[in-house]
Every structure is written in C-alpha cells, then in structure tokens.
Amino acid sequence: xxxxxxxxxxxxxxxxxxxRLSAVDQVSFEVADxxxxxxxxxxxxxxxxxxxxIAGLLPRTATVDGSVQxxxxxxxxxxxxxxxSIRGREVAxxxxxxxxxxxxxxTVGHQxxxxxxxxxxxxxxxxxxxxxELLKLVGIPSAERRISDYPHQLSGGMRQRVMxxxxxxxxxxxxxxxxxxxxxxxxxxxxxxxxxxxxxERLGTSIVLITHDLGVVADLADRVAVMYAGRVxxxxxxxxxxxxxxxxxxxxxxxASPAAGRHAETHRLSEIPxxxxxxxxxxxxxxxxxxCSRADDSxxxxxxxxxxxxxxxxxxxxxxxxxxx
Amino acid sequence: MRRYLLNxxxxxxxxxxxxxxxxxxxxxxxxxxxxxxxxxxxxxxxxLRAIRQxxxxxxxxxxxxxxxxxxxxxxxLGESIRTGTPVRSMIFSALPVTIELSVLAxxxxxxxxxxxxxxxxxxxxxxxxxxxxxxxxxGLSVPHFWLGLMAILYLxxxxxxxxxxxxxxxxxxxxxxxxxxxxxxxxxxTGLAAVIMRQTRSSMLDALSADYIRTxxxxxxxxxxxxxxxxxxxxxxxxxxxxxxxxxxxxSGAVVTERIFALPGFGKLTVxxxxxxxxxxxxxxxxxxxxxxxxxxxxVDLLYSVIDPRIRVRGEA
Numbered sequence: 001x002x003x004x005x006x007x008x009x010x011x012x013x014x015x016x017x018x019x020r021l022s023a024v025d026q027v028s029f030e031v032a033d034x035x036x037x038x039x040x041x042x043x044x045x046x047x048x049x050x051x052x053x054i055a056g057l058l059p060r061t062a063t064v065d066g067s068v069q070x071x072x073x074x075x076x077x078x079x080x081x082x083x084x085s086i087r088g089r090e091v092a093x094x095x096x097x098x099x100x101x102x103x104x105x106x107t108v109g110h111q112x113x114x115x116x117x118x119x120x121x122x123x124x125x126x127x128x129x130x131x132x133e134l135l136k137l138v139g140i141p142s143a144e145r146r147i148s149d150y151p152h153q154l155s156g157g158m159r160q161r162v163m164x165x166x167x168x169x170x171x172x173x174x175x176x177x178x179x180x181x182x183x184x185x186x187x188x189x190x191x192x193x194x195x196x197x198x199x200x201e202r203l204g205t206s207i208v209l210i211t212h213d214l215g216v217v218a219d220l221a222d223r224v225a226v227m228y229a230g231r232v233x234x235x236x237x238x239x240x241x242x243x244x245x246x247x248x249x250x251x252x253x254x255x256a257s258p259a260a261g262r263h264a265e266t267h268r269l270s271e272i273p274x275x276x277x278x279x280x281x282x283x284x285x286x287x288x289x290x291x292c293s294r295a296d297d298s299x300x301x302x303x304x305x306x307x308x309x310x311x312x313x314x315x316x317x318x319x320x321x322x323x324x325x
Numbered sequence: 326m327r328r329y330l331l332n333x334x335x336x337x338x339x340x341x342x343x344x345x346x347x348x349x350x351x352x353x354x355x356x357x358x359x360x361x362x363x364x365x366x367x368x369x370x371x372x373l374r375a376i377r378q379x380x381x382x383x384x385x386x387x388x389x390x391x392x393x394x395x396x397x398x399x400x401x402l403g404e405s406i407r408t409g410t411p412v413r414s415m416i417f418s419a420l421p422v423t424i425e426l427s428v429l430a431x432x433x434x435x436x437x438x439x440x441x442x443x444x445x446x447x448x449x450x451x452x453x454x455x456x457x458x459x460x461x462x463x464g465l466s467v468p469h470f471w472l473g474l475m476a477i478l479y480l481x482x483x484x485x486x487x488x489x490x491x492x493x494x495x496x497x498x499x500x501x502x503x504x505x506x507x508x509x510x511x512x513x514x515t516g517l518a519a520v521i522m523r524q525t526r527s528s529m530l531d532a533l534s535a536d537y538i539r540t541x542x543x544x545x546x547x548x549x550x551x552x553x554x555x556x557x558x559x560x561x562x563x564x565x566x567x568x569x570x571x572x573x574x575x576x577s578g579a580v581v582t583e584r585i586f587a588l589p590g591f592g593k594l595t596v597x598x599x600x601x602x603x604x605x606x607x608x609x610x611x612x613x614x615x616x617x618x619x620x621x622x623x624x625v626d627l628l629y630s631v632i633d634p635r636i637r638v639r640g641e642a
Contacts, residue, residue: 057539083545084546084547085545088543088544093543095539095540095543097536100535101540102537103537103541103559104537104559104633104634104635105632106558114546114550115544115545118545118546118547119545150635152634152635163540166540166544
C-alpha cells in the first residue's frame, strides 16, 4: 500500500548564536492510510522538530533538507501558497498546550469556522453548523451552546477537544498530534485518546503521534519509531517494541516507564544515565554510545545504519536475547 | 454591570469634587486679584469694593465654593468676570474645536502608530523596523511647539499647502474645517503615535511568538489573518490602555497646539482665563476637563471587555 506520508532523509539544522545546531538527522519513516505511527523519545530528541518540519512550520532560522511526500506531493521546498493550502486541509496539527494554543479573544466556534471558511469556502452559517457537528464528533456536550464560548470558559480537556475538532474540520489525510495528552490530567487523557481512536476508525485519518508517554503508545499506536538525538534508532510494530526491544535505548525507555507486571522483582524503575547530547553536527558514531552499557570501539568510530525489514534497528550490538525490562 | 457603573459614578463624583476644591483653592492662592485686573487704571477702593460685591468675591471662600458648586450642579457655571458672557456658552463654543482636534489626533496617531508598530514587529531586524524606531524616537523627542512652528513655516507659509491658523466650524464647511485642523492634529498626534508605535511593536512581538499564532499558521490561514487578526487583536488591549493614559498629555498638548495654530479651543480659553484671573472660567474649564477625563477612562475600561472577553467588569459574571 502506498504510504500517505513518506518522510525520507529529513535533516533539520538551526542557525543559533553559537553556530549551527543539528536537531534532526536523516530521519525516514512512512505512515500508511489509517495508520497510527508513534514517534517516541526523550525531550530534545527531535520529535517535535520533525513534526513541525512536515508542513513547514519551523522558524526561519531552520534549514530543512530531505523529502516529505504527502500523497505524492513534495512538501520540502514547496512555496508558501502550496504549504498554506495543505496546512489545516490535508495535514493538521494538535499541540501540547490546549491552554495557550487557542486564541483567547475569539470564540471556539469562530476558530473552528475559520478553517472551514479558509479551505472549503463555506459561508458563515454553514461553517457554524459544521462546527457544531465537529464539536459533537469530539464529544463536547451541548455543542450548540459551547460554540459561542471563549477558550477560557472551557476546561483543559474540552479545549483539547476543540483543538481536535479544529484539526479534523477539513478531514485531513494526516493528523499530527504533538504530545496531545501531556498537559492534561490522567483522567482526561483517556477521553482524548478515545476521541483520537474514534477519528481514526470513523474517518480513517492517519495519525502521527508524538509522545514520550509509552502508555499512550501502547494504547493507540500501530507502529513505533524511537528517536534519539535527532535520529530514528528503532522502528517496529507496537507489540514488537514492547515485547522484543532491540536498541539499548528502547530497552532503557521501557525500563524507565512504569507498567503493570514489569519491575515486579525490584519495585524500582530503571533510568538511563546522562542526557541527550546537543549536537552542532552529527558525528560518525552512535550518538547513544556515551550512555550505553553495551558500547565498544565500533560504536564510537562509525554510525550504525537502520537495518532492513519490518523491525529495524540502528545499533552495532542490538539486544537479541529476551530482556527483563 | 449596573452595580459596577453605579460604583464608578460614585467614585467619579468624589473625584470631581476633589478636583474642584483643589482648583478653587489653587486659583485663589495665585498672586493677582481679579478685581484689580478688572478695575484697570481706575482702582479706587470704592469701585474695587463694588466689583468684589458684584462677583461675590467679598464672601468667604466657603460661601463662594458653595455658590459655585450648587450653581454648577444646576448647569449654571456663572459669568466670566472679564467679559460678563455666560461661562457655559464660552465652553460650548470652545469645546467642539478641542474635541475635534483631539479625536483627529488620536485617529491619526492610532493609524500611524499601530501601522508602524505592526510593520516593525513583523519585519523585525529589517530596515523597516529601523525606520519605524527612528521615527518613533524623533516623534518622542521633538517638542510639539517646535514641530508646529516648522510645519507652519514650511508647509503653510513656504508651500501654502495648509492654512497657518484659524478655524472653520465643521457644519459651516466640512472640507475647509478638515483643511484647517489636519496639520494641528498631525502635530498633536506625533508624540502619541510614537508611544503607540512602540507599544504596538512590543506587544505584537509577544503575540507573534504565542502558541495560538502557531495554531493559526498550522490551520493554513493567510498571513493577513494571522497577523492582522489573531496577533493584532491580542495586542490592541495595550494600545487602548496607552491611549487612555496618554489623554492627559494630549490635553496639555492641545493647549500648546491651539496656541500655535490660533484655534479658538479649550486650550486657548484656559490660558486666557488664567492670565486674566477669570475665576469662574478657570473653575468651569477644570470641571469640564476632569469630567471628560473620567468619562473617557470609563469608556476605556469598558472597551477592554469588548476587545478581550477574559476581562469582564465586576458584577457582570
């Protein structure tokens, strides 16, 4: 099946006062129709930058190389007009902070209608009516009244639902959800995940789910790409990742997150020593070598490539044995 | 809302009374005697006493104050000591000039200030921002009176583009009226435009880096909507505040500007009254100015909640 979204060799560098900074290096992944791909990793590993670069939302200080194809249309290097017509229409975003991501001075109805009027050319009444339908779709009670509410009159969970309604207004092919549940209470998170799952089932929307929460991944994702220091280090079906993680970093991530049944013997979470390095340029080495217990000379002298196949890993010494994580 | 308005009304009355007391005492503490000024050369004790009696100046301050207040409450502001004209009609003829001048100045300052501020924020680091900043600095540092004189010298006298002085009432000839007022309004508005520009620029920079702007861009909205709607609307609250705060400066600026362009407005009325120790006129002028100030501040406060729905006046929720 032809992928809806194909990212190939995507690299992003930022111009800063201290020189260039590499944020994303040679990242490739594909998302099939109706598939949920989770991109996981620690803070600062390049997840969000990858997400933003897809529709050209990075600031002017960023340089993006490589290729992002949406249904065969190349987005990297596309002119502003093309990108604008794709944003919100074919690729839509949900952000982490529902508190600040909505404009405080416009009603939620206005903010949803705006997308419809811009992209589909609906008139005021039609857009308003469709906005009410969308609010119902994402599970907002008494949508007819809520439509004229301002964001500050809604709870965090409701605002995130509004963000989702706004994002799916034009029935986009790809929905990019950048930490959609991170800022919300645990009880609210489940509701938001239900909404996303429902959208995928009803509308067949492909979802790129950016998160560091492995619980969310297990709940929603079909496939997982693990990122570390700007590179994809492992990608596999979701059950494979949880059952047979091969990259020591993935093993570390799983060991660091609480889950029922795991950690049964020690009752302690493990941690990965050290921090994600900030790189001015990507070295010809494994960027995880400094923090890895399995690293040897080969890891510090040459960069491991992703292996071929369904379960792909970029590691010189992948974990083959069943690990107790 | 009604409780809020009543509350504000009560506060306004207190403010007005206080302002009136300060001015009432202030004018009388000034050296100079209106009776002396009126009597001119013929200053024998008999005629001075007659003048004082006629205008109630021989009464105690307390009685004079009560008389002024109780008359003012009924809309009677007394008569000018100097000319005998009812003060009310003097104010009614001068007020429209100043109101029109101020409104025009605010409009001009708003358009220039907001426009330049937005451009400076959007074109950050470029020559446009540099030019806008330079203009703002100039607008802030050059005094009104000098700018006014230069404008008259070059634009009116040398080029003959605008009349150098005088006033034509709006209803007599609107075009001529605007032709007379546009230059003074421009001069009066420069300082305000500079202040508005700087505030707009900084609040626009804040707004442009906000999360909801990223959302607006992610929605595929054109730059016109992202900047002119989503960012600007959030910046305007600051601009409105600034206009409200700068009103005092605008009124005092109007005094100077009216003087330069010989406009028969409130500023001229005030200055003349002070020079002539025309107590009733000075008192009335301050009363009206204070009232205007209070009303406009109330309007600004009410305007907040229109611009930003998060701000709701007390008692409404």
